[in-house]
Amino acid sequence: MALIVQKYGGTSVGSVERIGAVAERVIATRDRGNDVVVTVSAMSGETNRLIELAGQVSPHPAPREYDVLVATGEQVTIALLAMALVDRGHEARSYTGAQVPIVTDSAHTKARILRIDPERVRADLDAGRIVVVAGFQGVDEHGNIATLGRGGSDTTAVALAAALEADECQIYTDVDGVYTTDPRVVPRARKLDRITFEEMLEMSSLGAKVLQNRSVELAGKYNVPLRVLSSFEEGEGTLITTEDSDVEEVVISGIAFNRDEAQLTVQGVSDRPGVAYRILGPISDANIEVDMIVQNVSKDGSTTDFTFTVHRKDYEQALEILRKQAGELEAREISGDPDIVKVSLVGVGMHSHAGIASKMFELLSREGINIRMISTSEIKVSVVVDEKYLELAVRALHRGFELDKE
Amino acid sequence: MALIVQKYGGTSVGSVERIGAVAERVIATRDRGNDVVVTVSAMSGETNRLIELAGQVSPHPAPREYDVLVATGEQVTIALLAMALVDRGHEARSYTGAQVPIVTDSAHTKARILRIDPERVRADLDAGRIVVVAGFQGVDEHGNIATLGRGGSDTTAVALAAALEADECQIYTDVDGVYTTDPRVVPRARKLDRITFEEMLEMSSLGAKVLQNRSVELAGKYNVPLRVLSSFEEGEGTLITTEDSDVEEVVISGIAFNRDEAQLTVQGVSDRPGVAYRILGPISDANIEVDMIVQNVSKDGSTTDFTFTVHRKDYEQALEILRKQAGELEAREISGDPDIVKVSLVGVGMHSHAGIASKMFELLSREGINIRMISTSEIKVSVVVDEKYLELAVRALHRGFELDKE
Numbered sequence: 001m002a003l004i005v006q007k008y009g010g011t012s013v014g015s016v017e018r019i020g021a022v023a024e025r026v027i028a029t030r031d032r033g034n035d036v037v038v039t040v041s042a043m044s045g046e047t048n049r050l051i052e053l054a055g056q057v058s059p060h061p062a063p064r065e066y067d068v069l070v071a072t073g074e075q076v077t078i079a080l081l082a083m084a085l086v087d088r089g090h091e092a093r094s095y096t097g098a099q100v101p102i103v104t105d106s107a108h109t110k111a112r113i114l115r116i117d118p119e120r121v122r123a124d125l126d127a128g129r130i131v132v133v134a135g136f137q138g139v140d141e142h143g144n145i146a147t148l149g150r151g152g153s154d155t156t157a158v159a160l161a162a163a164l165e166a167d168e169c170q171i172y173t174d175v176d177g178v179y180t181t182d183p184r185v186v187p188r189a190r191k192l193d194r195i196t197f198e199e200m201l202e203m204s205s206l207g208a209k210v211l212q213n214r215s216v217e218l219a220g221k222y223n224v225p226l227r228v229l230s231s232f233e234e235g236e237g238t239l240i241t242t243e244d245s246d247v248e249e250v251v252i253s254g255i256a257f258n259r260d261e262a263q264l265t266v267q268g269v270s271d272r273p274g275v276a277y278r279i280l281g282p283i284s285d286a287n288i289e290v291d292m293i294v295q296n297v298s299k300d301g302s303t304t305d306f307t308f309t310v311h312r313k314d315y316e317q318a319l320e321i322l323r324k325q326a327g328e329l330e331a332r333e334i335s336g337d338p339d340i341v342k343v344s345l346v347g348v349g350m351h352s353h354a355g356i357a358s359k360m361f362e363l364l365s366r367e368g369i370n371i372r373m374i375s376t377s378e379i380k381v382s383v384v385v386d387e388k389y390l391e392l393a394v395r396a397l398h399r400g401f402e403l404d405k406e
Numbered sequence: 407m408a409l410i411v412q413k414y415g416g417t418s419v420g421s422v423e424r425i426g427a428v429a430e431r432v433i434a435t436r437d438r439g440n441d442v443v444v445t446v447s448a449m450s451g452e453t454n455r456l457i458e459l460a461g462q463v464s465p466h467p468a469p470r471e472y473d474v475l476v477a478t479g480e481q482v483t484i485a486l487l488a489m490a491l492v493d494r495g496h497e498a499r500s501y502t503g504a505q506v507p508i509v510t511d512s513a514h515t516k517a518r519i520l521r522i523d524p525e526r527v528r529a530d531l532d533a534g535r536i537v538v539v540a541g542f543q544g545v546d547e548h549g550n551i552a553t554l555g556r557g558g559s560d561t562t563a564v565a566l567a568a569a570l571e572a573d574e575c576q577i578y579t580d581v582d583g584v585y586t587t588d589p590r591v592v593p594r595a596r597k598l599d600r601i602t603f604e605e606m607l608e609m610s611s612l613g614a615k616v617l618q619n620r621s622v623e624l625a626g627k628y629n630v631p632l633r634v635l636s637s638f639e640e641g642e643g644t645l646i647t648t649e650d651s652d653v654e655e656v657v658i659s660g661i662a663f664n665r666d667e668a669q670l671t672v673q674g675v676s677d678r679p680g681v682a683y684r685i686l687g688p689i690s691d692a693n694i695e696v697d698m699i700v701q702n703v704s705k706d707g708s709t710t711d712f713t714f715t716v717h718r719k720d721y722e723q724a725l726e727i728l729r730k731q732a733g734e735l736e737a738r739e740i741s742g743d744p745d746i747v748k749v750s751l752v753g754v755g756m757h758s759h760a761g762i763a764s765k766m767f768e769l770l771s772r773e774g775i776n777i778r779m780i781s782t783s784e785i786k787v788s789v790v791v792d793e794k795y796l797e798l799a800v801r802a803l804h805r806g807f808e809l810d811k812e
Binding site for chain 1: 422425426456459460462463464465466467468470471472474475477478481482484485486488489490492493498499500502504505526549551
């Protein structure tokens with residue numbers, strides 16, 4: 001008898017009918033002899049409805065109260081799902097984050113889980129009940145309701161699985177697994193049966209938004225086997241787990257890309273300690289997230305060019321900040337380009353295989369694609385190219401690395 | 407510096423604009439130097455929306471989960487009101503019933519408040535904050551969310567006022583106070599400045615649905631001065647309090663009536679111990695509430711007629727139950743009439759004034775109205791008459807007892 005934690009997102013519980021379908025799926029899992037804990041998001045559209053209400057009451061809603069408000073979204077879903085289970089003759093109980101309790105810090109609207117007391121849930125499981133837990137929310141040490149921020153339901157599921165020492169954490173989504181790349185760009189993209197936590201992190205942070213990064217990190221940290229499956233189709237999905245012997249033979253798992261990047265360059269700054277901080281400090285103070293950072297060796301021994309990428313929506317603001325700083329930075333020029341994309345090869349096997357990066361560059365050059373920036377890590381090689389080349393680059397790499405073949 | 411507990415119902419918080427207006431009213435009370443605790447209902451329509459969702463998931467929703475679901479209605483309102491207060495520069499905090507905590511028994515969907523721990527609310531008041539508490543809900547000893555049933559927000563307000571030893575509990579509604587009778591029937595009906603708890607109970611149970619009976623009972627028990635006011639107009643409303651010297655002089659406070667009654671009569675049953683129980687036992691087992699009960703002295707020394715009234719919606723079911731019992735009851739006949747109404751004179755001063763009842767009967771007889779049943783208590787005289795006479799009876803009594811005059 002295994003203990004399975006399942007998570008269903010907003011689309012999967014988007015209507016009364018779909019909640020019924022989720023109940024059937026939960027019961028099927030239970031009928032196969034498993035204990036089941038289910039985490040659910042708010043019904044799709046509900047969180048936005050609540051946020052709009054808040055916006056009508058206050059342009060800057062008090063964060064503590066914002067959390068009290070939006071936490072009702074998941075509370076509605078847990079109650080309806082538990083009802084649906086009871087209606088089908090199963091014992092079930094719903095719990096809000098505060099009831100479990102899922103204890104978080106007090107950073108309202110973006111709280112982090114500190115710990116979960118699993119006793120109450122475990123007692124219900126021992127009594128033969130299915131337990132339904134509200135995703136996305138918890139309670140701080142002072143009893144205030146706190147939410148984990150958007151997408152936090154995945155994190156709730158993984159944290160519950162870790163606290164309960166579950167055998168598997170299943171994340172039901174609207175896709176049937178993790179693909180070698182986006183099937184909308186490469187129709188022959190192939191579903192992966194397995195992928196490591198590290199690869200999934202790279203895939204996910206690079207735009208393959210199947211899972212929240214925080215949830216993958218957490219699953220890796222506590223070694224919770226994580227499976228991505230479709231709520232709407234049958235199938236085994238993709239299992240995300242630690243590297244195993246099989247994985248060694250796989251060099252490249254997939255190709256991720258991110259359309260929403262913009263590039264900023266500070267040219268001709270003095271190449272001395274502290275320059276990176278002086279450039280990025282004001283950017284980060286403005287709560288702009290920086291993605292890639294590339295600084296090349298000094299060309300003339302005294303000045304260097306410093307390039308980084310940000311989300312495209314932050315481009316104008318970042319450019320303005322840099323321009324204001326230009327004098328202080330003693331930079332020769334501030335430039336930027338909002339029409340760039342990032343394409344990355346991801347694979348745990350990569351670091352032990354020389355020539356992967358050079359083969360990537362060759363494949364791109366054969367298509368006449370100019371590479372503007374390069375950045376590498378243990379398990380990925382990312383390049384920045386002009387936006388217009390995105391599909392061409394992804395397809396060339398997918399074919400060149402034979403990702404469409406098993 | 408007084409401590410005021412205010413309660414705003416669903417209509418008063420029915421839109422974002424109205425929540426803003428409630429915030430202004432709360433702030434005005436605070437600016438007059440009072441500490442303020444506010445209890446709110448769900449936005450009008452919200453509870454029905456949630457109940458419909460439940461009905462779509464299950465024909466008989468699990469009561470525990472039903473409470474988890476509908477409790478979100480008030481949670482949305484407390485968050486929005488607290489936001490509106492913070493937005494206007496005031497410190498405010500919202501609390502669900504579970505957070506206060508308002509501890510109830512475990513009778514889901516119709517729980518009763520066992521106790522309120524006032525420490526958390528008091529600490530906020532001491533810190534200069536306005537406290538907003540979800541009405542209608544609490545938490546049982548096992549941490550399960552429980553609701554008090556419809557209209558329970560009034561009870562929440564009074565229970566909070568009692569626990570906090572508040573100076574006054576103000577119930578904001580869509581009427582500006584308690585009237586001598588329904589102004590739609592008697593345009594010259596007069597708003598009462600004061601009324602006793604006992605009179606209010608009679609007025610309320612007789613169809614003047616300004617306040618929940620449970621809240622008035624509770625206010626009387628803990629001697630919490632209760633004031634009914636309009637959310638939409640300025641004014642002092644009606645203060646409900648214990649009998650004081652002024653009240654002695656008032657004989658009749660008002661005329662209440664109830665349109666939704668039906669009458670059932672069991673004729674010719676043996677007049678021996680246990681008959682009332684044998685008649686009403688099966689009625690009460692079917693969860694039918696019985697209002698008036700009249701049994702006259704035995705006409706022939708051995709059999710009697712037993713008459714009672716029920717809500718009109720329960721008439722058919724009650725009649726059927728009685729007919730099934732007829733043989734066992736050895737009754738001569740079972741009869742009934744669904745087209746009757748109850749009209750009552752209410753007044754604390756009444757019991758010390760002989761002649762009130764006879765004046766009432768005289769006023770009715772002068773209008774040719776036949777009285778079908780009579781029932782009296784310390785502070786009221788109720789008569790049952792044909793439905794068609796309702797308005798005539800109420801107007802004749804209102805004028806005859808000069809209730810339109812100060």
